[in-house]
Amino acid sequence: MSSLVIRQISSSLFNSIRSRSNISLANMSTKTKFETLSITVPKPFVYNVELNRPDKLNAFNGTMWHEIGQCFKELHTDPDCRVVILSGSGKLFTAGLDFKAAIENSQEWGDVEDVGRKAKILYKHITAYQNSMSSLELCHKPVLAAVHSACIGAGTSLITAADMRYCTKDAWFQVKEIILGMAADVGVLQRLPKIIGSDSLARELCYTARKMDAAEALSSGLVSKVYEDKESMMKGVLEIAEDIAAKSPIAIQGTKRAMVYSRDHSVQEGLEQIALYNQLMLQSEDFTNGVVALATKQSDITFAKL
Ligand SMILES: CCC/C=C/C=C/C(=O)SCCNC(=O)CCNC(=O)[C@H](O)C(C)(C)COP(=O)(O)OP(=O)(O)OC[C@H]1O[C@@H](n2cnc3c(N)ncnc32)[C@H](O)[C@@H]1OP(=O)(O)O
Helix, strand or coil: CCHHHHHHHHHHHHHHHHHHHHCCHHHCCCCCCCCCEEEEEEECCEEEEEECCHHHCCCECHHHHHHHHHHHHHHHHCCCCCEEEEEECCCCCECCECHHHHHHHCHHHHCCCCHHHHHHHHHHHHHHHHHHHHHHHHCCCCEEEEECCEEECHHHHHHHCCCEEEEECCCEEECCHHHHCCCCCCCHHHHHHHHHCCHHHHHHHHHHCCCEEHHHHHHHCCCCEEECCHHHHHHHHHHHHHHHHCCCHHHHHHHHHHHHHHHCCCHHHHHHHHHHHHHHHCCCHHHHHHHHHHHCCCCCCCCCCC
16 A cells, blocks of 8 residues: 555545544534524434424414524524425415515505605515525535425425425425415426426416426426325435535535536536535545545544535
């Protein structure tokens, strides 16, 4: 064995021990407290963000819109978080827009007479809500949506900004905005056709607001897997999340960034983006350690926090 490989192996083992010692149990507790979200850490590096207004069917009020954006912005830079599971508490995932809160909030622009000024206020709200949804995508950590029972309106927009989706067999999805007399404006029209790969089916769902059941969600590619019930879903999704959390965070975050970027750019632009990323990241210890582990058949490799 060459001295270079020996040096690499010792560096790899050192980093592996250092990474393990970096996993501080003190950090694995609920962090920032949110009013409408519950954050827990079920396994090292795996966070569970739960929509937590069960008595209001997890409907989106102003606070929830704001806190989702705030939460994913924080998780984006949290080195203890490598993967996020997004679920809902109570009887269903979410009933979508809280129409009672929406009626109250409309007073802010309802009293303004001039159409241009009203429009400006509405624009501010719409773009803030869009940013809240997009925060899942802008967060470099993979987000796994776990849906049980109903996922309506804003909820369907929310899960289309996640990386992967899973559901229970009693789950159903609805793009309901058309019934409210509005064109959906927080991401589902943009993201759904690309996820399910059928523009025709996406338009049918958005124009008719018909419910899509779990079997159709699976066959159309909206979800990756259907589970018997919420308990088995949470267990199964946690296993997938743990698997991802054990991988190099540089590799996982780079992969997410490349896939989000490539969805919206040409193949050539995507190739350039990943070449620029990897010209830096292939110099990281994760790459050296990963290759050495493979070459020396080490199976328990761990990676330092990022
Ligand atoms: C710029 C903003 C862009 C965002 C736009 C987003 C748009 C959308 O999200 S459109 C979708 C809006 N949501 C709905 O239309 C869902 C309406 N609710 C239902 O269909 C049913 O409630 C549901 C199937 C979710 C559950 O049915 P279930 O029989 O189990 O419960 P209910 O007896 O119907 O409801 C229990 C109480 O919850 C209240 N409630 C239900 N949904 C909402 C909601 N979205 N917002 C506020 N409150 C909701 C319902 O009124 C009942 O209250 P109470 O009568 O006081 O017991």
